[in-house]
Amino acid sequence: MGSSVKTSVRPVEIAQRRARFRSRRSSQFTESVIREMTRLAIEHNAVNLAQGFPDFGAPEEIKRAAQDAIAADFNQYAITWGAKPFRDAIAAKYRKWYGMDYDPEREITVCCGATEGMIAALLAVTNPGDEVIIFEPYYENYGPDALLCDAERKLVKLSPPDWTFDPDELRRAFSSKTKAIILNSPNNPTGKVFTRAELEVIANLCQEFDTLAITDEIYEHIIYDGASHVPIATLPGMRDRTVLVNSMSKTYSVTGWRVGFVLAAPDLTDSIRKVHDFLTVGAAAPLQQAGVVALNLPDTYYEKIGTEYQKRRDLLLNRLDGSGFRCFRPNGAYYIMTDISGFGFSDDVSFVRHLIENIGVAAVPGSSFFSDSNAGATLIRFCFCKKYETLEKAGDRLRRI
């Protein structure tokens, strides 16, 4: 009684045990580079232009709605696929913005962010050995998502400066094994907004090869220079062939709330809801109540986020340009991809380390968006979802490179 527990296991045995308990799935990928950059930024007191989360407040109305919901005791599990008022608000938003009709009872699943929405969708529709097409560079989660499903990635290149794809290369990536293509528009990390013509090419191939489009549309309202966001589900033949993933994170500046949603035809939603239920049970109940208020914000809210982010984009573009970066001007999302070949560093990781440790600004090495790290060795990504003064401070520091 009361004696401390001592271990008699020798280091070699610990190493063996570690190998035994490391699954094949988890050994196929590393931890997130983006989130690692945030930790390094904190350690070195660097301005964090790495991970895409705002350093300014969320809208007052929705913060108040979340507080009210907790006070009103929305504190127990919501229905696993989402609180009814929130699903109704999602259906109303899609009707209003895109003229799309989704049945809140059978076609909408609320989940823990787009992150859970994407992995739940992939787990629900793929079998081991299926192929999933991903445009590269890609948001880093899609790699581990596919690996966790034992699905094979087929990568199709987006080429700078416009990040266009070669339709022939895309066609060659499709086969009878292709179960889905992941489409993220507006795109992280490139800032590309896929045009209707490009979406038509993708939609035609999806239909020819009996493939699903799983879309990540979390930057739908963050678009610039008159670009417009077209959900591929609105194209002929695509409504029931698309799994549309979205989230509150970016549109309402609440990345920490972890509330997202998936829209899909009833047969797909059936499988997605089952996976979702056993992964997480459900998203935070009071925050879904606040989500109703968020989704009902007036049109002026959405206009304002577009114009505000455009100003932040222009400020950072200007500062990066002035410091010698070659910038790829984004049409959407809140990131700027830059070419660093002019600085003479051996690769993107050593350049970012230099930025964090000696200059005091954090960014993300381009290699984290490619399956072959050499492919991103001359690129790094900055985010601009920050206060103007944060961007100015980063800009001042970057002059010292």
Ligand SMILES: Cc1ncc(COP(=O)(O)O)c(C=O)c1O
């Ligand atoms: C393209 C993309 N998808 C998904 C996410 C994560 O979304 P959520 O916070 O809703 O899980 C991010 C976050 O940066 C992202 O850039």
